[in-house]
Amino acid sequence: NKQIILKGYIEGAPKETDMELKLGKKMKLEAPKGSGAFLVKNLYLSCDPYMRARMRDFHGSYLPPFVPGSVVEGFGVSKVVDSDNPNFKPGDIVSGFTGWEEYSLIYKPEQLRKVQPDTIPLSYYIGLLGMPGFTAYVGYYEICAPKKNEYVFVSAASGAVGQLVGQLAKLHGCYVVGSAGTSQKVDLLKNKLGFDEAFNYKEEPDLDAALKRYFPQGIDIYFENVGGAMLEAVLLNMRVHGRVAICGMVSQHSMTDPQGIRNLFNLITKRVRMQGFLQSDFLHLYPKFLEDVGCLYKQGKITYLEDISEGLESGPSAFAGLFSGKNIGKQVVCVAHE
Ligand code: NDP
Known part of the structure; x- marks a missing residue:
C-alpha cells in the first residue's frame, strides 16, 4: 500500500x-x-x-x-x-x-x-460538488447577501472556490471581475468562465488603481480568498453597505506572523460588513447545494x-x-x- x-x-x-x-x-x-x-x-x-x-x-x-x-x-x-x-x-x-x-x-x-x-x-x-464548491455556494448566498446588478470582485478567481463564486454571481445577474496570477488564468476567466473582466494582479504595480479601473463605481461584494495587499486595496474601494466574505487568506498561510491589515477604517465610513465563515457550519445546506449546482452543471449553465x-x-x-x-x-x- x-x-x-x-x-x-x-x-x-x-x-x-x-x-x-x-x-x-x-x-x-x-x-x-x-x-x-x-x-x-x-x-x-x-x-x-x-x-x-x-x-x-x-x-x-x-x-x-x-x-x-x-x-x-x-x-x-x-x-x-x-x-x-x-x-x-x-x-x-x-x-x-x-x-x-x-x-x-x-x-x-x-x-x-x-x-x-x-x-x-x-x-x-x-x-465542483465537493467541499470547495460548497464553500463557494454558502459563501456567496449565505455570507455575501447578494442582490441582482451588484458589483462583485473575486480573488484567486480561477481556483477551486473562486471559479464557482464568479459563475454563481453571473447567473445571479451581477457584474463580476476576478483576479488571478497568470495571463492564461485571466484568459480562462474571461473566455471560458464568463467573468465580465479579469486581471493579473502580479502585473499591477498599484492594486488600488487597478480596482478603480475595473470598478469606477466601487465594489458591493468582495469574495476574499487571498488576504494581504489585495484586501487592503479592496477596502479602499468598497461601496456603502458593501459585504466582504472572508473565505480564506492563502497569502498568509505560510507566514509565522501574518501581517496586520490596513484601511479598516473604511468599514466604518462605508458601513461595510466583513465576515469570516467556515463551510462546515452550513452542512445542513449540503443536499440543496448538490441539487442546485448539480442541475446547473447538467443544464450546461456552469463549467468547472x-x-x-x-x-x-x-x-x-x-x-x-x-x-x-x-x-x-x-x-x-x-x-x-x-
Ligand atoms: P485555489 O484552487 O484557488 O488555489 C490556490 C490559489 O491561490 C493559487 O492557484 C494561486 O492562484 C492563489 N495564491 C497562492 N498564493 C498566493 C499569494 N501569496 N497571493 C495571492 N494569491 C495566491 O484554492 P481553493 O479555491 O481551494 O481555496 C481558495 C481559498 O479558499 C483559500 O484561501 C482557502 O483556504 C479558502 N477556503 C476556505 C474555506 C472555508 O470554509 N472558509 C473552505 C475552502 C477553502 P493565482 O495564480 O491566482 O495566484
Missing part, C-alpha cells in the same frame, strides 16, 4: 520534499470482521490550501495537526472494495475524508457520503476547470503548487481510474 507521509512540521511555503512516498505495510484487502469499518481504493485526492494549517504544531485550530511520520489526510473520492459495515457495500463510490494512500481502512463512516454515479465526473465530488495530476507520487508537488499558483483550476491527484 503506497502512502504519502508528512516528514515533519514545516515552516514557510510547502515544498514537494516536505512529504515522501513510502511503501506501507503489506495489507490484506479486507475490512476486519467485527470492526464496522470498510476498505476503500482511493481514486481521486483533493489538494486544498487548508491542509497547510495541519502541517504545523498548532492545536488551536478547527482541525488537529497531522502527525509527522503518518499518512497525510484529506478529501477524496474512493471505491469500497470490502466492508464490515451494512451501509456500505463493495462497489459503492464514496467521497469524504480519506488517506493519501492507495487503500484506506475507514473507521469513521460519518466522514464520508455515498455518491450516486451519473453523468457527472467522479472527481467533481472533491471540487480541473488540474489533474497523475499518480499518488505526484501529490506532494501538486499540493505545493497551490502556494505558487501552479494549479489552473481545482487541483486533483488521480490515484487510480476505478
Whole structure:
C-alpha cells in the first residue's frame, strides 16, 4: 500500500520534499470482521490550501495537526472494495475524508457520503460538488447577501472556490471581475468562465488603481480568498453597505506572523460588513447545494476547470503548487481510474 507521509512540521511555503512516498505495510484487502469499518481504493485526492494549517504544531485550530511520520489526510473520492459495515457495500463510490494512500481502512463512516454515479465526473465530488464548491455556494448566498446588478470582485478567481463564486454571481445577474496570477488564468476567466473582466494582479504595480479601473463605481461584494495587499486595496474601494466574505487568506498561510491589515477604517465610513465563515457550519445546506449546482452543471449553465495530476507520487508537488499558483483550476491527484 503506497502512502504519502508528512516528514515533519514545516515552516514557510510547502515544498514537494516536505512529504515522501513510502511503501506501507503489506495489507490484506479486507475490512476486519467485527470492526464496522470498510476498505476503500482511493481514486481521486483533493489538494486544498487548508491542509497547510495541519502541517504545523498548532492545536488551536478547527482541525488537529497531522502527525509527522503518518499518512497525510484529506478529501477524496474512493471505491469500497470490502466492508464490515451494512451501509456500505463493495462497489459503492464514496467521497469524504480519506488517506493519501492507495487503500484506506475507514473507521469513521460519518466522514464520508455515498455518491450516486451519473453523468457527472467522479472527481467533481472533491471540487465542483465537493467541499470547495460548497464553500463557494454558502459563501456567496449565505455570507455575501447578494442582490441582482451588484458589483462583485473575486480573488484567486480561477481556483477551486473562486471559479464557482464568479459563475454563481453571473447567473445571479451581477457584474463580476476576478483576479488571478497568470495571463492564461485571466484568459480562462474571461473566455471560458464568463467573468465580465479579469486581471493579473502580479502585473499591477498599484492594486488600488487597478480596482478603480475595473470598478469606477466601487465594489458591493468582495469574495476574499487571498488576504494581504489585495484586501487592503479592496477596502479602499468598497461601496456603502458593501459585504466582504472572508473565505480564506492563502497569502498568509505560510507566514509565522501574518501581517496586520490596513484601511479598516473604511468599514466604518462605508458601513461595510466583513465576515469570516467556515463551510462546515452550513452542512445542513449540503443536499440543496448538490441539487442546485448539480442541475446547473447538467443544464450546461456552469463549467468547472480541473488540474489533474497523475499518480499518488505526484501529490506532494501538486499540493505545493497551490502556494505558487501552479494549479489552473481545482487541483486533483488521480490515484487510480476505478
Ligand atoms: P485555489 O484552487 O484557488 O488555489 C490556490 C490559489 O491561490 C493559487 O492557484 C494561486 O492562484 C492563489 N495564491 C497562492 N498564493 C498566493 C499569494 N501569496 N497571493 C495571492 N494569491 C495566491 O484554492 P481553493 O479555491 O481551494 O481555496 C481558495 C481559498 O479558499 C483559500 O484561501 C482557502 O483556504 C479558502 N477556503 C476556505 C474555506 C472555508 O470554509 N472558509 C473552505 C475552502 C477553502 P493565482 O495564480 O491566482 O495566484
